[in-house]
Structures are given as structure tokens and as C-alpha cells.
Amino acid sequence: GESVGLHLPTLSVQEGDxxxxxxxxxxxxxxxxxxxxxxxxxxxxxxxxxxxxMDKRQGQRVTVLLNKTVKHLSLQIAATQPxxxxxxxxxxxxxxxxxYKLTFGxxxxxxxxx
Amino acid sequence: DAMVIQNPxxxxxxxxxxxxxxxxxxxxxNVMYWYQQKSSQAPKxxxxxxxxxxxxxADTPDNFQxxxxxxxxxxxxxxxxxxxxxxxxxxxxxxxxxDTQYFGPGTRLTVL
Numbered sequence: 001g002e003s004v005g006l007h008l009p010t011l012s013v014q015e016g017d018x019x020x021x022x023x024x025x026x027x028x029x030x031x032x033x034x035x036x037x038x039x040x041x042x043x044x045x046x047x048x049x050x051x052x053x054m055d056k057r058q059g060q061r062v063t064v065l066l067n068k069t070v071k072h073l074s075l076q077i078a079a080t081q082p083x084x085x086x087x088x089x090x091x092x093x094x095x096x097x098x099x100y101k102l103t104f105g106x107x108x109x110x111x112x113x114x
Numbered sequence: 115d116a117m118v119i120q121n122p123x124x125x126x127x128x129x130x131x132x133x134x135x136x137x138x139x140x141x142x143x144n145v146m147y148w149y150q151q152k153s154s155q156a157p158k159x160x161x162x163x164x165x166x167x168x169x170x171x172a173d174t175p176d177n178f179q180x181x182x183x184x185x186x187x188x189x190x191x192x193x194x195x196x197x198x199x200x201x202x203x204x205x206x207x208x209x210x211x212x213d214t215q216y217f218g219p220g221t222r223l224t225v226l
Contacts, residue, residue, distance in 0.1 A: 034214060043118075043204050043217035044157065089156060093212060099169065100211035104156035 012111045019080045021108045023073040023090035032093040034102070035064060035075045039086045047075070047088075077110075085112045117141070118218035120205050126224045127195050135190040135221045137205030145211050146188040148180060149204040151220070157204055163188060164211060192223075200225045 013019050025033070031052040036044035048059045050066050050073075057064050063076040073090050090105040119138045127133040137146065145164050149157035161170045163182040177199070179191040192199055202222050206215040 032212065036217075041220075041222070043120075043206075043220045046214055046216060049214055095212070101159060102215055107154075107156055 009106065010109045010111070012113060013080050015080060015082060015112055015114050017080055019075075019077040019084070019110060019112075021075045021077075021088050021090075021110065023075075023105050025071050025073060025090075025092050025105075027092060027094050027098070027103070028068075028071065029095050029097050030092040031095050033064070033066060033073050034091045034093070035062075035073075036089045036091060036104075037084075037086045038089060038107075044089060080110075080112050082112045082114055085110055118205055118207055118216055120203075120218040120221050122221060123219060124222045124224070126226065127192075128226050129197065130194045133192050133195055133223070135192075135203050135205075135223070137188045137190070137218055138186050139205075139207045140186070141207055141209075141216065142185060143207035143209050143216075144185075145208045145213075145215075146182060147206040147208075147215060148178075148188070148190045149206065149217075151202040151204055153201075160190070162211075195223070195225045197225050199223065 034049040035047040037047050038044045048062050048064050050057045050064045055066050061078045065074045087107045087109050089107045091102050094101050121136045147162040148160045150160055151157045159171050160174045160178055161180050177193050182188045202220045204220045205218040208215045
């Protein structure tokens with residue numbers, strides 16, 4: 001079946017380094033992708049999104065890259081801070097075919113070491 | 115501030131005792147969703163309301179029901195909670211179904 005998955009379940013980085021979290025998707029009909037950050041005991045927090053007609057989008061300290069050829073999505077966090085420690089989920093909106101259902105990846109736990 | 119609010123944040127119930135979780139939103143969004151999230155897992159969609167239209171996921175147990183009396187409020191009713199229903203329940207809203215979903219803080223349900 002269609003799925004969204006993550007290459008790495010955990011990622012540990014040093015404070016100040018850049019972080020890259022990867023995500024693979026398989027539904028070629030998906031046209032909208034979102035990254036969420038979820039801290040322990042809290043709901044997912046929207047970080048950044050990208051439509052399928054773009055290949056890059058930048059926010060504050062974050063960049064999302066979309067490679068439709070290989071169905072790959074990545075989240076780059078610049079100058080990672082301890083407050084960035086959380087689980088990061090990629091999610092795809094499957095569009096009309098899937099009744100616009102949001103499918104989440106498994107999540108990557110990012111740990112930032114001081 | 116506009117937001118998605120869930121009450122209570124923590125709910126303890128007994129096995130088989132009905133429980134209702136509440137979600138409200140000040141975003142005036144058309145769509146409201148309920149997700150179940152178990153430890154170390156991704157959120158799993160239970161159902162959603164597009165305006166007044168209820169859309170149930172095929173694998174959502176009959177034990178779970180929902181009500182949306184108006185645009186701002188949506189309720190999750192668990193008729194006979196089992197131990198396996200202990201989880202974080204997340205409410206989310208979006209302006210339209212193709213738009214970004216914004217999540218509330220969640221309700222942590224414990225079943226004794």
C-alpha cells in the first residue's frame with residue numbers, strides 16, 4: 001500500500017550543527033507535504049509545508065526539499081538548538097484520490113546535545 | 115489567539131465506563147479531525163467532519179463515535195473504553211481538506 005516512511009528513526013546532533021531529517025514517500029499522487037514537530041506530551045506543531053509544484057521552501061532556520069523524481073522529502077534545520085529536540089513527522093496529503101487523508105511517517109527522534 | 119483547544123488534558127476512566135473528550139477551535143475552520151496516537155507511533159486518523167458531513171475511517175472501531183454540534187466544537191465519545199484505548203487523542207482542524215492541519219495539545223487518556 002501507499003506509505004510515507006523515514007530513513008532514520010533517531011538522530012543525535014551537537015548544538016550548533018545542522019540537522020537533516022529524511023523522508024521517503026510512495027504515493028505519486030500526493031501534492032502537498034508537511035513537516036510537524038512533536039515535543040513530549042504535546043500535539044504536533046506545524047513547521048513548514050511544500051506543494052508538489054515546488055522543490056524547495058525556506059522558513060526560519062528550516063528548509064524543506066522535495067525531490068519528486070525519487071519521491072524524497074527532507075527537513076534541514078540550521079544551527080540546531082536544544083529546543084529543537086523532539087520527534088519530527090513528515091506527512092503527505094494524498095489529494096482527492098485518498099479523500100485528502102493525511103498520512104504520517106513513523107517519526108524521527110532528534111536529540112540535540114549541548 | 116486563534117487556536118485548537120482540547121479538554122481535559124488528562125482523563126482517567128475505568129474499563130467500560132463511557133468517556134467524552136472535547137475539542138474547540140477559534141479558527142473557524144471547516145474540517146475537524148480526531149486522531150489516536152499511541153506511544154512512539156504516528157497519529158492515526160479515526161474520523162473527520164467536513165462541515166456537518168461525518169467521515170469515518172474504515173478501521174475505526176464502533177466503540178468510537180463523534181459529534182459536531184456546531185462549527186467550533188467537536189466531541190469524541192468512547193462508549194466502552196478498553197485497556198487498548200489508552201492513548202493520546204489529538205484534535206486537528208483545517209480550513210479545507212486540502213489545507214494544513216493544525217493540532218491541539220491532545221488529551222492523554224488512561225484506562226484503569
